[in-house]
Amino acid sequence: MIEINELTKRYEDGVLALDHVTYKVEQGEIFCLLGANGAGKTTTINILLDFIPPTSGHAFINSHDCNKFPLEAKKYVSYVSENVQLYGMFMARQNLAFFAELAGKTGLKKKDYDDVMRTVGLPEKALRMRLKNFSKGMRQKLGIAIALLKDPPAILMDEPTSGLDPTSAHEFLAQLQRLREQGKAILMTTHDIFRAKLIADRVGIMKQGRLVAIRKKQEFKHADLEEIYMHEMQMAESA
Amino acid sequence: MLKTIIAREFLNNILNLRFMIGLVLCIVVTVACIMILAHDYRQEMKDYNARMNLQDEILDNYAKADRHRLLGMIRPQKPPERFRPLIIGILGNEDLGFFDYNPLPILFPPLDFLFIVTIIMSLLAMLFSHDAIAGERQNGTLRLVISNSISRTTILFGKFIGGTASLIIPFILSLLVGVLYISINPAIQWDSSAWVELALLTAASITFITLFYLLGLMVSTFSRYSSTSILNCLFLWVLLILVIPNVCPYISAQLCRIPSIKQTNRRDREIEMHSIEAAREYMKESVKEFKLKYGALFSEFESMKCGGIGSFFVFGRDFDPKYRKAAQQRAEADPKFKAMMDAFREEVEKARQELIRIREESDMLWKDLETKAALQTKLAKNLACISPFANFVYVARDLTGTGLRSLEYLEQTKDEYKRQVGSYADEKINDARKKNPELEEESFLDVSDRPRFVFKEESLRGKLNAILPYWGILVLFNVVFFVAAFAGFMRYDVR
Numbered sequence: 001m002i003e004i005n006e007l008t009k010r011y012e013d014g015v016l017a018l019d020h021v022t023y024k025v026e027q028g029e030i031f032c033l034l035g036a037n038g039a040g041k042t043t044t045i046n047i048l049l050d051f052i053p054p055t056s057g058h059a060f061i062n063s064h065d066c067n068k069f070p071l072e073a074k075k076y077v078s079y080v081s082e083n084v085q086l087y088g089m090f091m092a093r094q095n096l097a098f099f100a101e102l103a104g105k106t107g108l109k110k111k112d113y114d115d116v117m118r119t120v121g122l123p124e125k126a127l128r129m130r131l132k133n134f135s136k137g138m139r140q141k142l143g144i145a146i147a148l149l150k151d152p153p154a155i156l157m158d159e160p161t162s163g164l165d166p167t168s169a170h171e172f173l174a175q176l177q178r179l180r181e182q183g184k185a186i187l188m189t190t191h192d193i194f195r196a197k198l199i200a201d202r203v204g205i206m207k208q209g210r211l212v213a214i215r216k217k218q219e220f221k222h223a224d225l226e227e228i229y230m231h232e233m234q235m236a237e238s239a
Numbered sequence: 240m241l242k243t244i245i246a247r248e249f250l251n252n253i254l255n256l257r258f259m260i261g262l263v264l265c266i267v268v269t270v271a272c273i274m275i276l277a278h279d280y281r282q283e284m285k286d287y288n289a290r291m292n293l294q295d296e297i298l299d300n301y302a303k304a305d306r307h308r309l310l311g312m313i314r315p316q317k318p319p320e321r322f323r324p325l326i327i328g329i330l331g332n333e334d335l336g337f338f339d340y341n342p343l344p345i346l347f348p349p350l351d352f353l354f355i356v357t358i359i360m361s362l363l364a365m366l367f368s369h370d371a372i373a374g375e376r377q378n379g380t381l382r383l384v385i386s387n388s389i390s391r392t393t394i395l396f397g398k399f400i401g402g403t404a405s406l407i408i409p410f411i412l413s414l415l416v417g418v419l420y421i422s423i424n425p426a427i428q429w430d431s432s433a434w435v436e437l438a439l440l441t442a443a444s445i446t447f448i449t450l451f452y453l454l455g456l457m458v459s460t461f462s463r464y465s466s467t468s469i470l471n472c473l474f475l476w477v478l479l480i481l482v483i484p485n486v487c488p489y490i491s492a493q494l495c496r497i498p499s500i501k502q503t504n505r506r507d508r509e510i511e512m513h514s515i516e517a518a519r520e521y522m523k524e525s526v527k528e529f530k531l532k533y534g535a536l537f538s539e540f541e542s543m544k545c546g547g548i549g550s551f552f553v554f555g556r557d558f559d560p561k562y563r564k565a566a567q568q569r570a571e572a573d574p575k576f577k578a579m580m581d582a583f584r585e586e587v588e589k590a591r592q593e594l595i596r597i598r599e600e601s602d603m604l605w606k607d608l609e610t611k612a613a614l615q616t617k618l619a620k621n622l623a624c625i626s627p628f629a630n631f632v633y634v635a636r637d638l639t640g641t642g643l644r645s646l647e648y649l650e651q652t653k654d655e656y657k658r659q660v661g662s663y664a665d666e667k668i669n670d671a672r673k674k675n676p677e678l679e680e681e682s683f684l685d686v687s688d689r690p691r692f693v694f695k696e697e698s699l700r701g702k703l704n705a706i707l708p709y710w711g712i713l714v715l716f717n718v719v720f721f722v723a724a725f726a727g728f729m730r731y732d733v734r
Contacts, residue, residue, distance in 0.1 A: 071390060074386060074388040102384065
């Protein structure tokens with residue numbers, strides 16, 4: 001569903017943000033990208049969403065080249081950012097309706113909004129609340145709700161648990177679980193090794209633009225993922 | 240998709256505090272300024288009617304059979320411009336003056352429709368659009384919008400249409416309130432052409448307002464932060480609204496230099512003095528010759544105060560009426576006296592021609608100044624076209640008959656009327672002379688059937704021909720700013 005092929009990005013200032021990175025995220029899979037700041041995790045997402053062009057290589061969503069046919073590719077993907085920012089003067093329902101319409105979902109009924117709010121763990125009355133009164137956790141949940149309303153086969157999440165309190169983070173992981181069960185391909189970047197271990201089917205470890213390792217669930221399920229991560233980082237350093 | 244973006248942009252703007260501030264400001268300022276200007280209009284109308292009545296009274300009682308004086312008494316009176324309740328015009332009538340002189344408006348000029356559009360609405364437009372892109376990038380909403388399958392072109396169009404629509408609302412609402420006031424005010428009588436002009440003025444104003452919205456949008460697509468965007472917008476606003484239109488006359492004055500009025504006046508006086516001196520010298524010589532040639536006969540002529548001194552004739556005066564008869568009788572009785580008088584008249588005519596010849600130089604001087612001044616004004620006007628402000632002012636003023644063009648038009652109609660009155664006066668005086676050969680210049684002349692000056696607005700077609708190029712430039716500015724905004728947004732880094 002999500003395919004990264006020899007993807008390279010060098011910025012104008014010469015910084016190599018991605019260096020021939022290749023991997024795939026299949027349907028019903030959660031792929032967590034781990035790495036320090038500047039490792040190239042967000043750059044990958046930016047290229048997938050056509051915010052920036054790659055220097056070389058290709059990124060595909062549902063077999064559509066994200067750089068050549070971005071509008072086609074973006075039909076099959078939703079994006080949840082680290083800090084979901086919506087229109088503060090709008091009520092939650094207006095925000096949901098706006099982004100759903102952008103995703104081509106028109107004519108949604110009250111029941112659809114109530115359902116999605118329930119699914120993400122937000123009270124129905126929050127639909128009538130202005131976004132400026134939402135906490136960060138509530139905004140993240142609403143971000144998920146927007147992604148759910150679009151109902152795409154792939155979801156990109158850029159450090160979605162950052163800044164969430166433990167309860168919200170727990171609920172968020174439960175939500176991800178459900179999305180995986182629905183067959184969504186989820187690419188999530190995170191610093192949170194603990195939660196990555198809990199939810200990921202595979203993890204990719206990135207360092208200075210390179211994907212230094214990919215580990216399957218079986219490999220870290222009963223091991224200490226942090227140790228694996230540190231080991232891979234040291235190996236990459238010495239290489 | 241476009242509809243969704245438009246609706247969101249529109250809703251987002253009208254929920255914003257700046258919309259409410261803009262709406263209240265527009266309505267308050269528009270209503271206040273229309274009320275004040277309508278009051279001034281009534282005052283000027285009263286003033287105009289008073290002047291008309293006064294002129295009628297004077298002409299009905301004191302019109303003389305003297306062409307020069309009669310033409311001086313029949314002066315075309317222009318009524319206040321019909322758009323006076325909306326726009327303060329350039330005063331086109333030298334007779335126009337308030338009976339109740341109030342110096343305060345000089346210190347604090349009253350606001351008008353042009354001020355509302357060019358200052359308030361243009362600032363409001365930039366306030367609405369400066370953060371349309373940069374602000375959304377800063378908030379993070381732009382990433383989320385662009386992560387959907389929607390083209391940047393659609394987003395930009397949607398923002399433009401939605402943003403402009405939300406901006407036009409305060410303007411249209413306040414204008415409607417003003418129009419309502421005008422339509423129910425019995426002192427203001429507008430015909431259908433005035434309403435058509437108002438509709439066109441509204442359309443031109445919207446073109447101007449969208450131009451500044453697009454300018455703000457363009458700046459926004461080249462800025463990372465709304466704070467830098469608003470600063471850049473203010474800089475451009477000052478440049479386009481205040482600097483360029485005010486600097487252009489100076490540039491034009493440097494490029495096309497003309498002598499000052501003072502210098503020209505001084506030179507004119509010099510020429511006049513020279514012409515008088517030349518005519519006097521000529522007549523002095525002639526008088527000397529006549530004294531030698533005719534002796535006592537010429538002294539007798541001089542004693543009749545006709546010749547007094549020859550220069551007396553040169554400056555447009557003739558025999559004193561009470562001596563004219565005596566001189567004529569003397570000439571009829573004595574052919575020698577008549578021959579001398581005719582010869583002297585010829586000399587006077589020669590001196591007069593010499594004086595006219597010298598004074599032609601003075602006419603040339605003023606004509607030259609007029610031509611150069613017109614050229615300078617035209618150059619300044621064309622230079623100022625690089626500012627949208629100037630183009631809008633030309634459109635608004637020429638359309639409503641409150642600008643430079645209306646002055647030229649007024650002068651043309653006045654000249655036409657003066658020609659008409661001139662022929663009327665000639666005909667009237669000739670008829671009166673035929674009826675009464677003894678008619679004196681001081682005699683009363685009945686001019687109750689004189690042609691009246693009725694100021695007619697220029698045709699809409701004529702006005703449209705004049706304003707379309709400037710309106711076209713405003714549209715061109717819109718296109719240029721949109722294309723620039725488009726180019727900026729296509730390359731815009733949404734991260």
